[in-house]
Amino acid sequence: MASSTKERILDSAERLFSDSGLRMISLRDITKDAGVNLAAVNYHFGSKEALLKAVLERAIYPVNESRITLLDELESQSGEKGPAVEDILHAFLGPPFDAWSKAGDRGLRFFKLLGQIHTQANPEIQTVLLNQFIQVLERYTKALERALPNVDSTEVRRRMLFVNGAMAQAMRFGSNPGGLAPEELDQMRESLIRFAAVGFSAESISDLSLKGRRS
């Protein structure tokens, strides 16, 4: 067989949840799309919520795993001063973009799905998700603090927030109807890394006034 009932359910659920939200999609929608019986969901997963968890784990785990691996490699290869800002950001931003371009439709869906979770899922599921990501975020924040000894810690964390938001927005944009061609996707990634690296390396706020620099 091409794929098992369980996998077909996961595929359909991932696609439909991502495109249209968690609550808008019924088990009937999913089972119809997957070409399986309605009762199969409860047989294989137990409930709609348990199905959502299974979808999440399958989709998200590989990206975070890859980010950790890449940072490990960077740190083992770098010298006393640790990896450079650009390299760190490349390791952080690369995997989601790679997932996007390599996995075709499935890759970009990952980010829509994150958005759906963030706005709709119950706290328990959000926590499961957040805990995984926080581990990654902490590792990267520490690496960046080391690479930027002149920027204070709370400022590094704020900037990491900005980078995350910028990345999510770029992904959402690319997943619109029409989408992005492969070379546009590459440009987007490089632009983002550059934008983030320059922003991260900025001096702290007090150095320059934000006004009166016209002409």
Add this chain to the structure above:
Amino acid sequence: MASSTKERILDSAERLFSDSGLRMISLRDITKDAGVNLAAVNYHFGSKEALLKAVLERAIYPVNESRITLLDELESQSGEKGPAVEDILHAFLGPPFDAWSKAGDRGLRFFKLLGQIHTQANPEIQTVLLNQFIQVLERYTKALERALPNVDSTEVRRRMLFVNGAMAQAMRFGSNPGGLAPEELDQMRESLIRFAAVGFSAESISDLSLKGRRS
């Protein structure tokens, strides 16, 4: 009376939609929270979707309006070269932050609500929303292109995407339980403007390689 039935419905709907999503919240939830009768929603607004539109218009219009006004002022006061990047970004990012700090709980809800719309609303509502915002975005993009003659147009648009995402993420973060103290909010805004201004002013991608700058 403290507020009319219509206003109480709008207040409750805004809060509940923002916190928990559009589809998760029923008219029964809203009318119970507002302390009004279930049938009042259909009497005053006609349908759940019409209620959502009313909530949106009330929440979003003032911010975009304010952004346009501020840019008008900047441009009338600036000379031949037009406003500086920092000033433009200040005008773009200021109003949402002001709404946030001034309106108390209501201000921050605005951004959660945007997120809900983006992931859950039907295309018609998204389009209404987007059309308003696109006008603002176009005005600001043109101003930035003028201020950055050495950065090409598609790159300016990409960076505007990043700024939007960073802003949204900052807002979402601040709206978490615990939230941000007023002075932390100010720091967040200044950090974001600085981060964005520096990122915007970066040279185009080809100038520096992104690798091999370690040690």
Add this chain to the structure above:
DNA sequence: GTCTATATGCGGATAGAC
């Protein structure tokens, strides 16, 4: 493991009295 049939409840919307 997979199906049909059904239990049970919540959803939006409305009719019609007051």
Add this chain to the structure above:
DNA sequence: GTCTATCCGCATATAGAC
């Protein structure tokens, strides 16, 4: 304008035959 009562459809979940 506001209320109660109700229509009707769709949701999740499960029972039980095959």
